[in-house]
Amino acid sequence: MQNGKLIIFSAPSGAGKTTIVHHLLRKIPELEFSISATTRKARGDEQHGKDYYFLSLEEFLHRIAKKQFVEFEEVYTGTYYGTLRSEVERVINDGKNLILDIDVEGGLHLKRKYDGQALAIFVQPPSLEVLIERLTGRGTDSAEKLKERFIKAEKELNYAPQFDIIIKNYDLETACAEAEELVTNFLSQ
Ligand code: ADP
Ligand code: 5GP
Helix, strand or coil, rough: CCCCEEEEECCCCCCHHHHHHHHHHHHHHCEECCCCEEECCCCCCCEEECEEEEHHHHHHHHHHHHHCCEEEEEEECCEEEEEEEHEEEEEEECCCEEEEEHHHHHHHHHHCCCCCCCCEEEEEEHHHHHHHHHHHCCCCCHHHHHHHHHHHHHHHHHHHHHEHHHEEECCCCHHHHHHHHHHHHHHCC
């Protein structure tokens, strides 16, 4: 059986990747979500084993030492995120396709690692100002956390040209439709 493909969504926090990825998961049954591990606390109604594997820092570092991640980053100071090797292999070795919502450095790392098998998509917000509005409006982060996300977002916007495709998320419906068409085409190749 042929290996499955990877659809990588990266963008600064607040650009809309989670919203677009959820739309694709509803519309394209051939996709499975890659559940990342993180040391951050669950937000809102997020569930362990569905949105993330929420791990203690100690457990995360232990898994790094055991080389259980295909990639990991300290995305924010003291807060780690990573893609477990077992998560990728479980899906693609079975010929299914994996969709990932990961930060820009992790996304580019996996694009290189799975060259020829991966489509790396960058979600671009209309501007840094709009991104700040969306992140603030989401209402899930403290003032301090928001500031760290804004600073990182400004740097991350510069990574866009290194991705296979840029989707502009100005109007959400248009962006979702564009993403759906791109991913469907890639999976049918
Ligand atoms: P990310 O996963 O990239 O951090 P989210 O998908 O959580 O971003 O989106 C951040 C916030 O912006 C959410 O509250 C979401 O509903 C909102 N949002 C996403 N896309 C748009 C859009 N095109 N127009 C207005 N608001 C949007
Ligand atoms: P959030 O805390 O908003 O869920 O995610 C913060 C950032 O971490 C986002 O850019 C998200 O895409 C990224 N992220 C989530 N999972 C992973 C992962 O497994 N690896 C990497 N490198 N980044 C991740």
